Amino acid sequence: MTTVPDLTKPGKTTDALLEAESALFTQEYEKNYAAGESKPPEIGMPFFLRAPDSDTGVLLIHGLMAAPEEVREWANFLFAKGLTVYAPRLSGHGTSSKDLSVRNYPDWLNSVDRGHAILKTCCKKIIVAGFSTGAGLALQSVILKPRDFEAVIAVSAPLQFKSFSSRFAELLHGFNLLCNDLGMSKFARKFLKNDADNPHINYLLCPVSSFAQVKALMRRVRRSLPDIAIPALVIQANQDPKVAPESGPGIFQRLGTDKKHFAWIEFNRHGIVRGRIALDVFREVESFLTAHLMGFPT
Numbered sequence: 001m002t003t004v005p006d007l008t009k010p011g012k013t014t015d016a017l018l019e020a021e022s023a024l025f026t027q028e029y030e031k032n033y034a035a036g037e038s039k040p041p042e043i044g045m046p047f048f049l050r051a052p053d054s055d056t057g058v059l060l061i062h063g064l065m066a067a068p069e070e071v072r073e074w075a076n077f078l079f080a081k082g083l084t085v086y087a088p089r090l091s092g093h094g095t096s097s098k099d100l101s102v103r104n105y106p107d108w109l110n111s112v113d114r115g116h117a118i119l120k121t122c123c124k125k126i127i128v129a130g131f132s133t134g135a136g137l138a139l140q141s142v143i144l145k146p147r148d149f150e151a152v153i154a155v156s157a158p159l160q161f162k163s164f165s166s167r168f169a170e171l172l173h174g175f176n177l178l179c180n181d182l183g184m185s186k187f188a189r190k191f192l193k194n195d196a197d198n199p200h201i202n203y204l205l206c207p208v209s210s211f212a213q214v215k216a217l218m219r220r221v222r223r224s225l226p227d228i229a230i231p232a233l234v235i236q237a238n239q240d241p242k243v244a245p246e247s248g249p250g251i252f253q254r255l256g257t258d259k260k261h262f263a264w265i266e267f268n269r270h271g272i273v274r275g276r277i278a279l280d281v282f283r284e285v286e287s288f289l290t291a292h293l294m295g296f297p298t
Contacts (some may be wrong), residue, residue: 014121021046030101043069044094048086049079052108057084057123063132065203067094076274078283088115101175107218112137129153131273133214143224151231159247197271231292232260239268273287
């Protein structure tokens with residue numbers, strides 16, 4: 001049985017919480033390891049970059065079927081700017097697609113909450129940022145805990161998917177559940193092929209149930225975007241083949257804050273937080289934080 005770290009006990013130190021998260025990942029990795037599918041453990045291990053002279057931390061959330069390694073270049077950029085960064089591992093990630101198939105978005109939010117608790121032990125101010133599904137989780141975290149964050153950064157949040165398979169994921173998920181109920185699970189199609197931008201990080205199979213969970217998450221986010229009152233940055237690739245490009249402007253327009261900024265990134269892939277194109281994203285992030293975060297180095 002997986003033991004999730006208990007954050008309710010007072011006096012937990014940063015190191016103790018980090019060790020608990022590392023132990024949880026190791027436990028789940030060993031339990032769910034799939035030969036030929038699971039990546040090396042360093043891909044999925046959550047990581048922490050401590051800037052001792054800063055009182056500001058960034059909770060940096062990876063996307064669906066990915067792992068903390070996906071946001072490492074972004075984390076290194078923020079750390080070089082003098083910020084503490086923690087990249088949590090979302091439940092069901094960094095292990096196997098079968099493990100992910102039994103997780104839901106409240107599980108992912110719990111992973112984010114534990115990351116927030118870690119940063120609270122050493123930072124007075126916390127920014128939440130994420131890529132893709134991680135961006136949706138960042139927005140939902142602000143909606144649920146509006147006083148806990150100084151700003152939010154959402155990169156390629158999936159308000160709408162573009163592919164046929166993802167648009168009809170909920171119907172297919174319902175069909176799969178019906179097959180299970182009728183004892184006809186051999187007819188179910190529980191996984192779809194993933195055209196991964198980073199195959200050394202991403203799962204190559206996506207659970208249909210996970211697509212359904214992301215869509216359920218984003219429906220909740222959409223309804224409550226007007227409630228977000230803190231500074232917000234929204235970034236979207238203009239030729240994203242997975243997330244409909246209109247997702248970015250759709251989120252931006254619904255945000256309740258008047259301290260918001262939107263940026264297009266000229267690129268034809270979904271993954272924009274790694275590689276050369278990521279420099280364009282990071283420049284937008286730096287400009288936003290310089291404008292809205294007191295004490296951010298210029």
